[in-house]
Amino acid sequence: MGRERDAVVPVPKQAPPQQQVSQMVEQLLAVNPYNPEILSELENYVNEQVSSQTYSLDANLCLLRLYQFEPERMSTQIVARILVKALMAMPAPDFSLCLFLIPERVQMDEQFKTLIVLSHYLETGRFRQFWDEAAKSCHIVEAVLGFEQAIQAYAIHVLSLLYQKVPRSVLAEAINIEGLSLDKFLEHQVANSGWLLEKSHGKGQLIVLPRSEFNHPTLKKNAADAIPVEHVTRIFPILG
Amino acid sequence: MASYDYDDSRAGYEESSATQRGSQTPSSGQDLGYDPNYVPDSVKSFVVHLYRHIREKNVYEIHQMYETSFQTLSERLFKDTPWPSVDAVAPCVDNDHVFCLLYREMWFRHLYARLTPTLKQRIDSWDNYISLFQVVLHGVVNMQLPNQWLWDMVDEFVYQFQSFCQYRAKMKNKTDQEIALLKQFDQAWNVYGVLNFLQALVEKSMIIQILEREKEGLEQFTSLDGYDYNGGSNVLKVLGYFSMVGLLRVHCLLGDYHTGLKRLLPIDISQQGVYYTVIGCHITTIYHYGFANLMLRRYTDAIREFNKILLYIHRAKNYHHKSPQFEQILKKNEQMYALLAICLSLCPQMKLVDEVTVNAQLREKYGEKMIRMQRYDDEAFAIYDELFSYACPKFITPSAPSFEEPLVNYNQDAYRLQLKLFLYEVKQQQLLSGVRTFLKVYSTISLGKLASYMEVDEPTLRTILMTYKHKTHAVDSDGKIISNADVDFYIDDDMIFVVDSKSAKKYGDYFLRQIVKFEGLMNSLDAVKLGGFTNNPDGVKLKGFVNNLDK
Numbered sequence: 001m002g003r004e005r006d007a008v009v010p011v012p013k014q015a016p017p018q019q020q021v022s023q024m025v026e027q028l029l030a031v032n033p034y035n036p037e038i039l040s041e042l043e044n045y046v047n048e049q050v051s052s053q054t055y056s057l058d059a060n061l062c063l064l065r066l067y068q069f070e071p072e073r074m075s076t077q078i079v080a081r082i083l084v085k086a087l088m089a090m091p092a093p094d095f096s097l098c099l100f101l102i103p104e105r106v107q108m109d110e111q112f113k114t115l116i117v118l119s120h121y122l123e124t125g126r127f128r129q130f131w132d133e134a135a136k137s138c139h140i141v142e143a144v145l146g147f148e149q150a151i152q153a154y155a156i157h158v159l160s161l162l163y164q165k166v167p168r169s170v171l172a173e174a175i176n177i178e179g180l181s182l183d184k185f186l187e188h189q190v191a192n193s194g195w196l197l198e199k200s201h202g203k204g205q206l207i208v209l210p211r212s213e214f215n216h217p218t219l220k221k222n223a224a225d226a227i228p229v230e231h232v233t234r235i236f237p238i239l240g
Numbered sequence: 241m242a243s244y245d246y247d248d249s250r251a252g253y254e255e256s257s258a259t260q261r262g263s264q265t266p267s268s269g270q271d272l273g274y275d276p277n278y279v280p281d282s283v284k285s286f287v288v289h290l291y292r293h294i295r296e297k298n299v300y301e302i303h304q305m306y307e308t309s310f311q312t313l314s315e316r317l318f319k320d321t322p323w324p325s326v327d328a329v330a331p332c333v334d335n336d337h338v339f340c341l342l343y344r345e346m347w348f349r350h351l352y353a354r355l356t357p358t359l360k361q362r363i364d365s366w367d368n369y370i371s372l373f374q375v376v377l378h379g380v381v382n383m384q385l386p387n388q389w390l391w392d393m394v395d396e397f398v399y400q401f402q403s404f405c406q407y408r409a410k411m412k413n414k415t416d417q418e419i420a421l422l423k424q425f426d427q428a429w430n431v432y433g434v435l436n437f438l439q440a441l442v443e444k445s446m447i448i449q450i451l452e453r454e455k456e457g458l459e460q461f462t463s464l465d466g467y468d469y470n471g472g473s474n475v476l477k478v479l480g481y482f483s484m485v486g487l488l489r490v491h492c493l494l495g496d497y498h499t500g501l502k503r504l505l506p507i508d509i510s511q512q513g514v515y516y517t518v519i520g521c522h523i524t525t526i527y528h529y530g531f532a533n534l535m536l537r538r539y540t541d542a543i544r545e546f547n548k549i550l551l552y553i554h555r556a557k558n559y560h561h562k563s564p565q566f567e568q569i570l571k572k573n574e575q576m577y578a579l580l581a582i583c584l585s586l587c588p589q590m591k592l593v594d595e596v597t598v599n600a601q602l603r604e605k606y607g608e609k610m611i612r613m614q615r616y617d618d619e620a621f622a623i624y625d626e627l628f629s630y631a632c633p634k635f636i637t638p639s640a641p642s643f644e645e646p647l648v649n650y651n652q653d654a655y656r657l658q659l660k661l662f663l664y665e666v667k668q669q670q671l672l673s674g675v676r677t678f679l680k681v682y683s684t685i686s687l688g689k690l691a692s693y694m695e696v697d698e699p700t701l702r703t704i705l706m707t708y709k710h711k712t713h714a715v716d717s718d719g720k721i722i723s724n725a726d727v728d729f730y731i732d733d734d735m736i737f738v739v740d741s742k743s744a745k746k747y748g749d750y751f752l753r754q755i756v757k758f759e760g761l762m763n764s765l766d767a768v769k770l771g772g773f774t775n776n777p778d779g780v781k782l783k784g785f786v787n788n789l790d791k
Contacts (some may be wrong), residue, residue, distance in 0.1 A: 013663070032436075032439070034435040034439060036432060058502075059501075061496060061498060061499055062499075065499070068638060069431050069526070069638050071640060091710060091713065091715060091721075092715045093715070094666070096535075097497065097536075100497065100663055101494070101496060101658070102498065103657065120668065122707075123668050124703060125702070125706030141786065148501040158706050158709060159706070161710070161713055162705055162709045162731055163731045163732070165731075165732045170702060206733055213723075214713065214721070215737040217730065218739060232752070235242045238756070238759045
């Protein structure tokens with residue numbers, strides 16, 4: 001049934017240049033998101049995301065869906081790559097979204113077990129354990145470009161929700177950078193992201209993180225009193 | 241694992257039709273007493289009238305016959321047998337092709353509701369849906385059907401798909417004949433087919449564009465409850481509209497919550513849309529919306545909508561007392577209370593819940609369990625497990641079985657996976673309720689002190705607090721960070737500062753709502769003056785009017 005309809009979408013046989021892949025895949029998804037014929041395009045697209053540091057949750061979920069419908073076509077290597085990319089999308093819940101679609105017996109595979117443990121450490125803020133574990137399984141994660149930076153960005157995100165001022169040692173542990181490299185990193189953040197450095201009372205450095213409504217809850221109050229425009233639009237016809 | 245029977249034959253689990261499904265389980269109506277060719281006079285009169293009303297586009301009468309007469313006749317004559325075969329009634333209706341497709345659709349729906357369909361019947365019903373949808377998609381129908389009926393079609397289509405997947409997954413006791421049929425008709429209820437038909441209805445109906453144009457004031461759809469008063473047909477448009485809800489449900493059954501919500505996006509559930517006009521659709525929409533958000537950890541979105549609909553059901557209950565969907569409404573009502581109990585245990589935002597009705601009901605039903613869910617022990621998990629298993633959708637495995645021996649049942653696989661991952665999430669959050677208790681009684685406290693109260697070391701406490709912040713800050717559909725936190729606090733070096741967050745009352749919103757309500761009331765009064773009820777088949781305006789007076 002559905003397959004006949006799918007025949008309308010022409011699928012090019014030769015691999016097009018990299019930049020066009022993403023455009024083409026997005027187009028294929030828009031034309032028909034339930035087309036079993038686009039599986040190999042979606043797999044290529046995963047590989048492109050890995051090498052070009054781009055990301056499309058929708059495309060990856062679509063691929064996992066096709067695997068779910070036809071398990072015999074599943075490539076565990078591709079699934080592993082999707083999961084690593086999903087870890088890199090934290091704090092978004094993409095990793096769980098992917099797991100919901102992967103059959104339990106597939107999740108028993110060693111490399112997936114490792115990734116699930118890594119996700120667990122990130123979800124529960126245990127960065128030291130995370131970096132230790134990641135170092136042991138570098139063959140899985142290092143294949144994906146930008147992995148470390150993505151996790152560091154997530155760590156900084158969580159720290160910024162929690163701390164106005166964070167001790168240097170806590171930051172160092174969370175982003176897995178120490179000593180001179182950390183000095184350099186901080187210098188960069190001070191110059192570009194509005195971080196400040198402070199001396200704590202005799203215990204070492206404190207880093208002042210940028211203010212947000214999350215670490216300065218008082219900032220939130222003002223917004224709460226406002227009425228969103230969408231709500232006012234409801235009475236436009238009446239006013240008019 | 242909870243002790244709930246996750247079996248397909250569990251009575252009346254899913255919304256769709258009237259009575260408890262398959263609970264009587266007689267042998268598919270092929271009883272000795274049933275003659276498919278015998279058409280009682282009352283049935284003859286029923287189809288003749290229904291056929292005439294459809295030709296005359298008398299939506300009001302169609303609705304009456306569909307909602308009332310069909311149920312009454314089923315109750316009186318076809319309690320545990322199928323209706324007469326389509327071939328037997330066809331001569332009464334000029335052998336009208338489309339009418340026969342509609343009749344068969346109801347025929348199968350009745351069969352599914354009261355008996356257990358055979359595999360052959362499941363396949364035939366699939367074929368009938370395909371013929372019906374193809375007729376609609378090719379734009380050759382010129383009917384005007386009640387929203388209730390159109391919703392039931394989409395709803396039943398998804399239900400029968402789900403039921404088929406459950407049936408197929410129980411491979412252990414399949415006969416050779418059944419296996420041969422499954423292999424032969426492998427396209428029947430194929431997941432691609434199901435999704436593509438729903439998607440085709442959405443696209444062909446242009447419903448997404450219609451809703452967009454309506455926002456700009458260029459088109460009327462919602463304001464007419466989806467009907468067409470200019471002689472056109474509402475069938476494709478409204479089927480397309482309901483198919484978006486159908487897709488949400490199918491994706492939830494598959495565990496794909498992100499995609500499900502995305503399919504629903506064109507419908508703005510903060511407004512009263514067409515989905516609102518059929519209570520079964522309203523409930524299905526919000527139930528799946530809420531469940532998907534729960535799985536995405538957007539607890540406040542789920543709580544807000546559950547609260548609204550539970551309040552709505554509470555008020556509308558008496559109105560639907562005699563409706564064939566009444567039992568389903570009550571069932572979903574109970575399930576949504578269970579889901580609300582889960583959401584509030586993970587994200588205690590009581591201020592989002594109506595105090596007088598919803599919270600009172602919740603306390604009565606789950607008050608004691610919710611206290612135990614706050615603990616960090618096996619019993620607490622058992623309750624999460626129990627509530628989730630009771631209230632979750634009936635997850636399905638969409639792929640065909642391997643027909644190799646030994647044949648195994650895999651009908652519980654999908655459910656087990658979703659349950660396991662949900663409990664995993666609960667486990668990750670298990671320490672948070674302890675933190676909440678302390679943070680609520682302090683305005684400042686040092687990490688060291690709190691750590692000793694909680695009997696953990698300081699680095700561990702820091703990770704717990706990070707977990708709290710991470711889990712209470714969700715990412716919304718635009719990628720924005722949204723706070724679900726019930727306690728606002730921050731750390732400065734090694735001191736925790738808790739900020740008292742008494743939310744100021746929002747008067748602006750209150751006034752806006754009253755203005756809209758008052759305007760609606762005045763419109764209803766105008767309608768009374770003009771006698772405007774008569775051309776409104778669902779009596780929706782009337783309902784709105786009564787509701788307005790109610791408040």
